[in-house]
Amino acid sequence: MEKIIIGNFKMNTKPSEFKSYAMTLATKTKGTKNDVIVCVPYTHLETAKEILTESVVEFGAQNISEEIKGAFTGEISAEMIKDLGATYTIIGHSERRAKFRETDRLVNKKIKTALANGLKVVICVGETLQTRQNKQASAFVKKQLDDVLKGIYENELDSVVIAYEPIWAVGTGKVATPKDIQKMVELIRKEIENLYSEKAGKNINVVYGGSINLSNYKKIISIDQINGALIGGACLDVDGFSAICRENY
Ligand code: PGA
Numbered sequence: 212m213e214k215i216i217i218g219n220f221k222m223n224t225k226p227s228e229f230k231s232y233a234m235t236l237a238t239k240t241k242g243t244k245n246d247v248i249v250c251v252p253y254t255h256l257e258t259a260k261e262i263l264t265e266s267v268v269e270f271g272a273q274n275i276s277e278e279i280k281g282a283f284t285g286e287i288s289a290e291m292i293k294d295l296g297a298t299y300t301i302i303g304h305s306e307r308r309a310k311f312r313e314t315d316r317l318v319n320k321k322i323k324t325a326l327a328n329g330l331k332v333v334i335c336v337g338e339t340l341q342t343r344q345n346k347q348a349s350a351f352v353k354k355q356l357d358d359v360l361k362g363i364y365e366n367e368l369d370s371v372v373i374a375y376e377p378i379w380a381v382g383t384g385k386v387a388t389p390k391d392i393q394k395m396v397e398l399i400r401k402e403i404e405n406l407y408s409e410k411a412g413k414n415i416n417v418v419y420g421g422s423i424n425l426s427n428y429k430k431i432i433s434i435d436q437i438n439g440a441l442i443g444g445a446c447l448d449v450d451g452f453s454a455i456c457r458e459n460y
Pocket of ligand 1: 219376380381382383384420421422423441442443444445
């Protein structure tokens with residue numbers, strides 16, 4: 212089955228290093244049926260446009276401003292990244308929520324701005340370890356979905372990927388069990404069904420992220436009802452990432 216494989220560079224690699232990465236990725240993913248996306252630092256977008264445009268690889272940013280344009284020193288708009296060929300942006304990554312105090316309300320605003328500008332969005336949701344230990348993970352993720360999707364229309368969901376990323380699994384080497392991942396994916400579909408329709412719940416793209424690597428990706432990406440993966444650390448190794456992108460799932 213075709214899957215969506217998303218790489219999240221975070222604040223890693225220099226623009227000058229990205230050129231050879233992009234060239235290798237473009238070559239090694241040729242012919243894959245999977246959707247391959249790399250979300251890179253803004254400084255890499257121009258190179259991404261130059262090298263990846265003719266390839267199967269789509270690219271995007273890891274964040275955008277919720278504002279359209281104007282006096283917002285240091286911010287980058289949806290329109291700016293689109294102009295550089297980006298088709299995606301991640302929104303609401305747990306690192307932005309934790310380190311840059313992004314709330315569900317702000318995430319919701321950013322999603323609306325991205326969609327209004329014709330970008331596709333990877334929306335991150337996921338619970339802390341404490342929330343999971345308190346058996347509140349399901350309720351927490353449900354509420355996150357309700358809040359970040361407020362005012363988003365069903366016909367916009369084609370441009371939405373929900374990434375379930377338990378915070379305790381991001382960058383820690385700890386992976387949620389396939390059973391817990393599957394349960395959460397089912398819950399996400401159910402909540403989309405409640406918010407929109409049965410069809411929407413069935414069709415929404417849901418991926419898992421959190422410490423996916425070369426030794427565990429097959430087991431995770433093959434979980435029933437999962438559409439793919441959001442990969443941080445392991446995407447920096449272009450050979451390994453290309454192998455994950457080329458796999459026949
Ligand atoms: P990780 O990061 O694969 O390094 O855990 C995932 C993410 O942050 O999207």
